Amino acid sequence: MRCAQFRTALSARLDGEPSGLPEVRLDKHVARCTGCRDWLAQAERLRPQVRAAAADGPSPEWSARLLARLGEDRAEERPPEQR
Template sequence: MNCDDVRVALSARLDGEDPQAPAAALEAHTDACPGCRSWLARAERVTRLTRLQAVDVPDLTAPVLAAVAADRAAARDDAAATVRARRQVLRVAVAVAAVAQLAIALPILLAGFGVEADPHTSREMASFDAALAVGFALAAWRPERARAFLPVALVLAACLAGTSAVDVARSSTALVHELGHLSAVVQAGLLWALGRVSGEPQRRLPTSLAPGRG
């Protein structure tokens, strides 16, 4: 084996590869050849320094946390925009319900329009409807207060639905006459949805994920 072949084999052995040469032959050559022996010493030193040298790895913690915080902030902004849009739609729906309730109540309350056998009872019911209309209007104007009015609307819807079901079952009234009470159920549902959307807490990003914090 000449020096070039020996050095190729020694380099392969230093790299953990198969030198493709007998170890005894390599040792015999390096013992007899000062040039290859010196080359092997330098190669071993370079290999050792390369393996032990520390690698400078940049600290990417701050940029990564900043990117995570930015993504979460964007997601939070998108969610907030969606909530605002839903709340606006529900506010309009509740306001329409208030106007409809008031449009039914005021003619009876002020002029007796549509009053049948019992004007006094009809006006009392119209007064109750007007009060409900004011409650719905307040909820549409100040959505954060919708939950305060919700128990009244739910109890009213439950009572009307329950009594209507009983009366229809007993044939005390026709089903078509009781369908109007479904509006109370719809109104209660709208009020519940508005109160739920308006009461959703704003989620804040944990301080541990804020930019610049470790």
Template sequence: MRCAQFRTALSARLDGEPAGLPDGRLDKHVARCAGCRDWLERAERLRGRVGVAATDGPSADWTAGLLTRLEDEGPRGPEQ
């Protein structure tokens, strides 16, 4: 299996989605592969920065307003 496939699975796991691979297999690969370990560390830092940006500062009000409007509108089908 190539690193790109592991990184896709790691990305899914970071997003709380099914990784498609067992956690043990992902963890074992990251422990052995310096490139994927570095990739995962950078992805975790980026995720942390994005999370802070979405909840702090001027964009937080915009984000909160958008989410409120989307919740008020409810799900929309393709015909709407």
């Protein structure tokens, strides 16, 4: 399973939605994967901003800046095991 799938599950969990993965598996991956651990920490720091913007409906520009801050635009630079 690629990191992108774990990050989708982490995002769902942050939003209070079902992650689609066993919680133990998700937690074990985060414990082992520096990239996902860093992504999660960044997402948790940005969470208040995301909630505030969601109330007004984020613009495409805001969404692009958020994804850039989360490092999604650098996914191709990471080794395959960290995507």
